[in-house]
Amino acid sequence: MDFLIFQVPMLTLQAVLDGLLLGVLFALIAYGMALQWGVMNIINIAQGDLVILGGYIAYFMYLYGIHPAWGVIVSPIIMYFVGVIIYKLVINKVVDRDLFISILATFGISILFMQLMNFAFGADVVLANSGYGTTMLFDNSVTLPNSKIFSAFISIVFAIGLVIYMKKSKLGRAIRATAQNARAAKILGVDTEKVYAATFGINAALCGVAGALISITFTIHPYMGLPYTIRSFMIVIVAGLGNLPGVAMSGMGLGVFEEFADYILGTEFRIGSVFLLLVLILVYRRFKLSRKREYLK
């Protein structure tokens, strides 16, 4: 452990920029998490595995000679249908039940997906090379791969597009109505079953976009899903349900935290520090609420 990062200011800048660009991706995944949590009241442990699956779609396009950036378009379309199929098979049976049931059931889906991806794509760490080159700033002391900038830009575009869609479109209104009160929405003629399926599909599509971007920017591996789930869960509980600016902010904050943990503690503690941070945040909030004799709901 050497604290080179405090001696060289440019490294700090590098870590902050890397973290922000990474955090935008986390925020996109967390947005999907917040959506399904708010609307359907389920916690999806398989979220990270959906991300990785989306990444493999882009990777396969890369293998067959198509530029992986097109994965940003193709992957969400495929993932939407994957999401709807998962909803029809499993999720619709856990929507009204205890949250722990949904956690366990999606844990099962997560294990299933991990192993199926391991069979289908092999256990190697892969990445789709976009060939975008890098940008050098400040006399080459800060290097930013263009693919990271590209992925952050695309995530922001998708997030804004989805916010507008949720505000303006008929389906978006139906989703928001169902989130507020599913029973009342049903009485007023909203087909909640369809709304739930669409919500889960949209969530999966968002994961698909994020996965395609991750396969361009970072690496993907069949067993890498769970940390993404935990990150998005963490972002959502820090920001609170239905607080979109909060999701973006805490996503970027988490990205920066991770980069600093990577520099200061070493790469082997990176994932561990994310999980520990989750525990610390939950415990902090528990103590804060217990002063008012309340607890996290």
Next chain:
Amino acid sequence: MNKNIILYSAILIFGIAAPFIFPAFKVQLSILCILIILAITWNVQGGEMGYNTFGNILFYGLGMYLCASVQVGMFFPLGEWTEGGGEKTFVHTPAQFFQGFAVGLAVAAVVPAIIAGLIGYSILGLRGHYFAICTLGLGVAAGEISGGIEIIGAGQGFTTPPFPNVDRLEARGEFFYFCSFVVLVFTFLAVKAIYSTRFKLVLNAIRDNEDKAEAMGIQTMKYKIIGWMISAFFCGLAGGIMGGLVGYIDSTDVAFDGREMGVFMVLMAILGGKGTLWGPVIGATLFHIFKEGFWTFFLGWQYVALGVLIVVIVIYFPEGIMGWLREKYPERFGEVVDEADRKAQVTLK
């Protein structure tokens, strides 16, 4: 009562005779004992107290590392033992091995219980799914962090002391089988004794409605911490034995194996029936038979099967075997059923 004594003694005799009847399955039988212990301990918390945890794997892995570290560290420098490469020049004599193992097991049981007591106040204030996710995070974090600590072998693992050369070849399997069997009997009797006291009623009250339990004057936090400490105590014991049995400890694949053991214990308890004494035992036995069959005949597809199994059990069979039996034959569980009352009940939708 008479019937129970016959049943218990039959199981006890079978347990003692099992390694001699099935000599080829000694390791499997030991693992079965460990799995039953884990399921029972999970049930104390998840079933009776209603705090569904993924984090008991933390105590299991901790026990594993502690037992092995004490066993080595009592006689040799631990750092040199876990250093990679080269021949291991340290050899435990039989006396050292057994002495170290006994002390190691004691440490492996007590320290996790103390840790559970220390972190219990912070963690057990969370409820429901927050608690589940938080404990999941604890388990994974422990695995990732222990994978970075040099003195316990870091990423390359920790070889536990090899079983000393006694003239009989069978001795190793029998030793670990009887170790785990004795601990299983101890665990079962202890939990059975606990379930016959007021303590169990308090735990059930916490499960059914914690706020009301608190309003009735029960110090729920105290009982929750004690419940978790009991869980941790037996989890640590099971982990210590499992470490010796496997002979090799890896941070994420053996010790803090949330993806396997951590889910198995939840699944076994749910399969058998949460909140019953015998449910976890039955669930663990069935699950182990199923798992071994699958692991042997469909190698490679086992996780696919496991994933499907989790989904199917959780969605279609959340009450478990004991719950289903209870629904079918309520009289046998000591419930008084009024037929007219049952018919008069209308389910509201």
